[in-house]
Amino acid sequence: KEKVEITKEQQALMKIITDAYNRHQIPQDVAKKLLQDQYSAEENFLLLTEMATSQVQVLVEFTKNIPGFLSLDREDQIALLKGSAVEAMFLRSAQVFSRKMPSGHTEVLEERIRKSGISEEFITPMFNFYKSIGELHMVQEEQALLTTVTILTPDRPYVKDQQAVERLQETMLDVLRKLCVLQHPQEPQYFARLLGRLTELRTLSHYHTEMLASWRMNDHKFTPLLCEIWDV
Numbered sequence: 001k002e003k004v005e006i007t008k009e010q011q012a013l014m015k016i017i018t019d020a021y022n023r024h025q026i027p028q029d030v031a032k033k034l035l036q037d038q039y040s041a042e043e044n045f046l047l048l049t050e051m052a053t054s055q056v057q058v059l060v061e062f063t064k065n066i067p068g069f070l071s072l073d074r075e076d077q078i079a080l081l082k083g084s085a086v087e088a089m090f091l092r093s094a095q096v097f098s099r100k101m102p103s104g105h106t107e108v109l110e111e112r113i114r115k116s117g118i119s120e121e122f123i124t125p126m127f128n129f130y131k132s133i134g135e136l137h138m139v140q141e142e143q144a145l146l147t148t149v150t151i152l153t154p155d156r157p158y159v160k161d162q163q164a165v166e167r168l169q170e171t172m173l174d175v176l177r178k179l180c181v182l183q184h185p186q187e188p189q190y191f192a193r194l195l196g197r198l199t200e201l202r203t204l205s206h207y208h209t210e211m212l213a214s215w216r217m218n219d220h221k222f223t224p225l226l227c228e229i230w231d232v
C-alpha cells in the first residue's frame with residue numbers, strides 16, 4: 001500500500017487556490033433570496049443572469065490566482081475562461097444547492113428552482129447532477145481544486161498550446177488525487193467518482209443554450225458579458 005504524501009509545495013499550492021476560491025465568491029447569497037420569496041419566471045431569469053454575470057467576474061479574478069495561469073498565452077487564458085464558464089456556473093450552483101441548510105430549507109429551495117421557469121426536461125438532469133455532487137460531501141479544498149481542474153481543461157475550443165494547459169491541469173490533478181486518498185481513506189475510488197462528475201457536468205453544459213431558450217417566458221435579456229460568454 002503506497003504511502004500517499006502531499007509535499008510542501010503541493011500544500012502551498014492548495015492553500016493559494018482554496019483561499020482564492022473562498023475569497024472570490026458571489027457576494028449576496030442567491031439561496032437566501034430564493035428562500036425568502038417566490039418570483040415570476042421573468043424575475044427568476046433576471047436573477048439568474050445577474051448571478052451568472054457576477055459569477056463570471058469572480059471566476060476571472062479566481063483564475064488570476066491559479067499558479068501558472070497568467071503565464072499561459074493570453075488568448076488561451078480567454079479560451080479557457082470562455083470554455084469553462086458554464087461548467088463553473090453549474091458546479092457552483094451544485095455546491096450552493098448541496099450546502100448544509102436548516103432542515104426543510106433544501107426542499108423549499110428545490111421547489112423554488114423547479115418552479116422558477118426552467119422547462120421540465122432540464123430539471124431532472126440538473127438535479128441529478130446537483131445530488132451527485134452533494135453525495136460526495138467535498139471539503140472546500142476539493143471544491144476549489146475541482147473548479148480549477150475544470151478551468152484547466154486542455155481541449156476547450158480555440159486553445160492553441162494544449163500541452164501547457166495539460167501540464168498545469170496534471171499538477172492540480174495530482175494534488176486532488178492525493179487529497180481524495182487522504183480525506184476519504186475508506187473510498188479508494190473516490191477520486192475516480194469525482195472526475196466522473198466532470199463528465200456529467202460537461203453533458204449538462206451541452207444543454208445550456210437550449211435550457212436558456214426554454215425558460216417559460218419571451219424576450220430573454222442578457223448582459224453584454226453573458227452574450228460574450230454564453231454565445232447568445
Ligand SMILES: O=C(NC1CCCCC1)[C@H](C1CCCCC1)n1c(-c2ccc(-c3nnn[nH]3)cc2)nc2ccccc21
Nearest residue numbers: 030044047048051052055089092093096097113116211212
Ligand atoms: O442563481 C442561480 N445560480 C447561481 C448560483 C451561484 C453561481 C452563479 C449561478 C440559479 C437560480 C436563478 C434564479 C432561479 C432559480 C435558480 N440556480 C441554478 C440554475 C438554474 C438554472 C440555470 C439555467 N441555465 N440555463 N438555463 N437555466 C442555471 C443555474 N441552480 C441553482 C442551485 C442552487 C441555487 C441557485 C441555483
